[in-house]
Amino acid sequence: xxxxxxxxxxxxxxAVLVASLALLATARASDEATLATEHPxxxxxxxxxxxxxxxxxxxxxxxVTVLKASNARFPASFAFGVATSAWQIEGAGGKRPESTWDxxxxxxxxxxxxxxxxxxxxxxxxxxxxxxMMSEAGVKNFKMSLSWPRLMRADGTKREEGFxxxxxxxxxxxxxxxxxxxxxxxxxxxxxxxxANRTRSSNGVCxxxxxxxxxxxxxxxxxxxxxxxxxxxxxxxxxxxxxxxxCELGYGAGMHAPGRRGVEEQLKVGHNMLLAHARAVALYxxxxxxxxxxxxxxxxxxxxxxxxxxxxxATAAANAMDEExxxxxxxxxxxxxxxxxxxRLGYFLPQFTEEQKAQIKGSVDFFALNHxxxxxxxxxxxxxxxxxxxxGGKPQPWEIxxxxxxxxxxxxxxxxxxxxxxxxxxxEKILLHIKEKYDDPEIIITENGVDIAxxxxxxxxxxxxxxxxxxxxxxxxxxxxxxKGAKVIGYFYWSMFDNIEWVDGxxxxxxxxxxxxxxxxxxxxxxxxxxxxxHYSAYMRGEHAEEPEEPEPAxxxxxxxxxxxxxxxxxxxxxxxxxxxxxxxxxxxxxVFIAAALAKRVRIDIDDTPNEHSGLV
Ligand code: PNW
Numbered sequence: 001x002x003x004x005x006x007x008x009x010x011x012x013x014x015a016v017l018v019a020s021l022a023l024l025a026t027a028r029a030s031d032e033a034t035l036a037t038e039h040p041x042x043x044x045x046x047x048x049x050x051x052x053x054x055x056x057x058x059x060x061x062x063x064v065t066v067l068k069a070s071n072a073r074f075p076a077s078f079a080f081g082v083a084t085s086a087w088q089i090e091g092a093g094g095k096r097p098e099s100t101w102d103x104x105x106x107x108x109x110x111x112x113x114x115x116x117x118x119x120x121x122x123x124x125x126x127x128x129x130x131x132x133m134m135s136e137a138g139v140k141n142f143k144m145s146l147s148w149p150r151l152m153r154a155d156g157t158k159r160e161e162g163f164x165x166x167x168x169x170x171x172x173x174x175x176x177x178x179x180x181x182x183x184x185x186x187x188x189x190x191x192x193x194x195x196a197n198r199t200r201s202s203n204g205v206c207x208x209x210x211x212x213x214x215x216x217x218x219x220x221x222x223x224x225x226x227x228x229x230x231x232x233x234x235x236x237x238x239x240x241x242x243x244x245x246x247c248e249l250g251y252g253a254g255m256h257a258p259g260r261r262g263v264e265e266q267l268k269v270g271h272n273m274l275l276a277h278a279r280a281v282a283l284y285x286x287x288x289x290x291x292x293x294x295x296x297x298x299x300x301x302x303x304x305x306x307x308x309x310x311x312x313x314a315t316a317a318a319n320a321m322d323e324e325x326x327x328x329x330x331x332x333x334x335x336x337x338x339x340x341x342x343x344r345l346g347y348f349l350p351q352f353t354e355e356q357k358a359q360i361k362g363s364v365d366f367f368a369l370n371h372x373x374x375x376x377x378x379x380x381x382x383x384x385x386x387x388x389x390x391x392g393g394k395p396q397p398w399e400i401x402x403x404x405x406x407x408x409x410x411x412x413x414x415x416x417x418x419x420x421x422x423x424x425x426x427x428e429k430i431l432l433h434i435k436e437k438y439d440d441p442e443i444i445i446t447e448n449g450v451d452i453a454x455x456x457x458x459x460x461x462x463x464x465x466x467x468x469x470x471x472x473x474x475x476x477x478x479x480x481x482x483x484k485g486a487k488v489i490g491y492f493y494w495s496m497f498d499n500i501e502w503v504d505g506x507x508x509x510x511x512x513x514x515x516x517x518x519x520x521x522x523x524x525x526x527x528x529x530x531x532x533x534x535h536y537s538a539y540m541r542g543e544h545a546e547e548p549e550e551p552e553p554a555x556x557x558x559x560x561x562x563x564x565x566x567x568x569x570x571x572x573x574x575x576x577x578x579x580x581x582x583x584x585x586x587x588x589x590x591x592v593f594i595a596a597a598l599a600k601r602v603r604i605d606i607d608d609t610p611n612e613h614s615g616l617v
Contacts, residue, residue, distance in 0.1 A: 072472075072479040073546040079179075079490030080540045081141025082134065082512065083447050084123075085186035085241065088499040090147060093124030094161055097149040099188035101502070103205040104257030108503065117500050121515050122525050127169050130527070133513070134496060135176035137533055138541035142178050143446060143492050144169070145186035145241060146230075148222055154192035156221050163229050170230060181446070181492070182234055183298065184223055184280065186241040187250075187257070187502075193218060194258070204259035210269040211251070216276045223280035227288045234293055238368050238446065239280045241298040243273040243328050252392020256502060263393050264348050271350040274331050278360040295363075297332070298446050300370035301325035303426035303433075304377045308405035312379035316398035320377045321433070323394075333438045335361035344395050366489070367434055370447035373419065374411055374426030376401045416451035416508055417501075424473040431481035431488060442487045448474055449494035451501070451510045458521050458528065461514055467532040475539065493536055497527065512536060 074080075087101050106114035123130060134142060150162035173180050193215060194206035209215060223239070240246075249256035251266035260266075277297045284295055304320040306313035322330075322338035330338045335357040342349055352360065378399040380388060390396030402411050402421065412421035427448070434443055450470045455461045471493060482488050498511035506517045512533040516526045538544060 072476050072544060074475075074479060074539070074544050076542065076545040076548070077489070078545075079141050079444070080536075081143055081179075081181065081490065081492040082139055082496035082536075083143035083449075083492040083494045084496055084499065085145040085183070086147040086150070087120070087145075087186065087188040088495075088501070089120045089123040089497060090150075091120035091122050091124050092118040093122070094150065094165055096124075096147060096162070097159075098191040099147070099149045100191060100194065100206045100209065100257040101188050103191055104259050105503070107205050108259065109505070113505060116517075117505055119525075121497055121499055121517075123497075124165065126525070128172055130497070131169070131172040131176055131178065133527060133529075134178060137512075137529070138537045139178055139496070140540055141181055141490065141492065142173060142496070143181040143183065145183035145188075146226060147188055148185055149188065149190035149192075152190065152218075152222050152225060154190075156218075158225050158229070163225075166230055170234075174233065179236070180234055181236040181238070182226075182230070183238045183241050184226060185219070185239065187246060189257070203261060204254065204257075206258035206260075209258065210246070210272055211265050213272065215272050216279055219276035220279045220283055224283055224287070227284055227291070231288055231291045231293065234291070236444075237284070237293050237295045239277040239295065239297045240273050242300040242370060243270055243277075243297065244324075245300055246273070248390075248392035252394065261393065263345075266392050266394075267345065267348050268350060270327065271352075274328065274352075274360055275356060277332075278356070278363045281363040282359055294365035296366050296368040296444075297328070297364065298368045298370050299325060299328050300372075300447070301329075301430060302372065303374040303423070303430040305374055305411070305426065305429070307376035307378040307401055307403075310379065313377065313405070316379040317377040320396075320398050320400075323390075325430075325433075329367075329434075329438060331360050332364050333361070333441075344397070364441075367438060367441040367443040368446040369430070369434065369443055370494075371427055371430055371445060372448060372450075373421050374423035374429075375421065376404060376411060378405070416453045417504070420450060422450065422470060422473075424477040426477075427474050428477040428481045428484075431478065431486040432484060435481075435486045440485075440487060442489050444490040444492070445478060445488065446490075446492050447494040448491065449510045451508045454509060454514075458514070462528055462530045464530045464532045467512075467530065468535045471532060471536055471539075 087099060090096070092102070102114060102118060105117050109117075146166060147162070150165070151159055153159060170180055189206070189209050191206065193209040195208035195212070196206070219239075246256070247266040247270045250258055251260045251262065251269045254261040281295045284291075284293065301321075301324045304317045304324055306317040319340045322340045326338035327341060330336065331352070336352060337349055378401055380397060380399050385397035386395075388396050388399070403409065404411070410421070412423035412426075414421060427445075431443060434441065450467055452464055452466055475491065478488050478491060493512060495510045495512070497513045498506070498509040498515040500506060501508035501510065506515070512530055514528040514530055516522065516524065516528065518524065519526070521528075
């Protein structure tokens with residue numbers, strides 16, 4: 001492999017900046033207006049991607065059939081569940097010490113908003129009633145995360161109060177026959193992991209933490225304490241939820257805690273997350289094997305569909321998928337990062353030692369997939385490609401689009417969140433991609449869901465037919481992938497309850513259960529089941545289970561006739577994809593600007609292999 005070094009300095013970043021400006025100048029005036037009114041903290045459309053697999057069809061609709069899910073039958077052993085995370089529901093009850101998310105919320109949204117967020121949905125105080133509600137709804141599997149700051153102090157000692165709380169929660173779940181699926185870390189980093197923490201800073205609220213090598217040992221100590229105290233009877237664990245989101249939004253784009261922006265640091269953080277994950281799994285396998293649990297880490301990935309049937313678009317989508325999913329999936333299945341990432345990122349991407357590779361490879365017992373959305377990927381010609389950066393500021397020599405090249409049709413309807421397009425066939429494709437690329441693992445869809453805005457009155461809000469259709473359509477897609485051989489063994493809807501959607505707070509509603517945060521319909525924090533809870537309950541109660549001796553139901557109702565299309569028709573107003581693309585570009589622009597300010601001299605090695613779009617500039 002031929003390599004050449006390049007010096008990238010302020011002038012080069014200036015060129016990138018000019019290129020970005022030129023692209024921005026093509027924006028229509030109306031797009032600019034949309035850009036200006038967009039909430040500054042809202043998540044941009046995912047300009048990170050998934051890649052095409054050999055299974056990716058050039059015609060997105062061609063090879064894919066989606067069952068009308070009301071007809072879908074699942075094996076009796078299939079695990080249906082609901083998902084949540086600690087910071088989003090628990091609140092700070094029990095004197096829970098601060099996490100980087102508390103600090104980030106206070107620094108970016110203000111003290112009052114942060115104080116509201118620190119209440120979560122008061123799961124800490126209300127867990128007994130919540131477990132009862134889940135039990136009555138037929139929930140058999142509950143994915144929850146633990147709050148690291150609630151459980152551990154900086155000196156490695158345990159916070160008894162925290163462990164007692166989770167013992168009570170696990171006790172309540174067990175009494176109700178609900179299987180806990182536990183995630184050790186879902187974004188709420190203890191503030192004591194920061195070697196400097198600031199309330200006001202141009203580069204985040206916390207320095208250090210996941211960027212320092214010491215985090216690996218701290219995480220192992222935490223995992224050890226949890227396995228020892230809470231491990232008995234827990235069959236499913238995940239270590240870290242969505243390392244890619246944390247890296248890109250938290251350490252790349254500065255849009256999530258801890259609000260930092262840097263390419264090198266985000267790659268280092270990802271690296272440390274892989275090492276921490278692998279160490280925790282190795283520890284479990286050595287010290288707690290008799291507990292019999294299965295472990296993984298939650299990998300989020302959109303599906304990146306080639307925008308056309310051209311070879312160039314297929315290659316671009318494959319490269320995008322390498323980064324979208326392969327960044328973390330390749331190391332845990334093959335022991336190293338995807339080659340295309342190495343060639344793009346050069347020295348920025350840290351190396352594993354042989355010993356580390358051996359520990360990371362095979363460090364999952366099943367594939368835990370968080371999947372929400374899909375997008376198209378287009379090849380970009382060389383000069384432009386070289387200057388494009390993705391959402392976290394990494395080189396991204398491909399373009400994300402929401403429209404098919406030939407039909408100009410949007411990929412799917414927009415949900416409440418502008419990054420979420422409803423594309424059930426993308427789930428089928430990504431499941432088949434995982435089957436082919438990662439040696440046919442058992443897959444649990446550990447998160448999938450949709451947000452729908454609150455309506456004018458409670459009756460309307462609770463009547464969430466779009467979510468009902470979303471669930472049927474995505475489950476139909478999963479079932480279709482299963483019939484084609486993907487070993488999908490479980491599905492968790494995100495989320496059981498409306499909850500604190502990170503920087504978007506209480507405004508984004510993903511729940512099967514409505515939370516009345518302010519008490520506008522009576523009591524504060526009162527829970528109201530939505531129509532979708534009842535609908536999804538039928539799956540959870542086993543009403544969609546196959547009769548073992550019955551023949552398999554006929555496959556495939558054409559997409560044109562299926563539930564998803566009804567949903568497409570009923571899903572809110574269609575938003576302007578170009579405006580969305582411009583928002584993504586705006587974030588890219590900001591990243592470039594900040595990177596330019598930060599970069600004095602950066603050296604990067606670039607692979608000259610043909611077909612790879614190389615280089616930061
Ligand atoms: C998940 N994407 O993150 C998180 O795990 C949850 O905590 C969160 O509430 C939920 O999504 C809804 O936002 C995602 O780019 C991050 O497609 C990124 C994407 C999807 C989900």
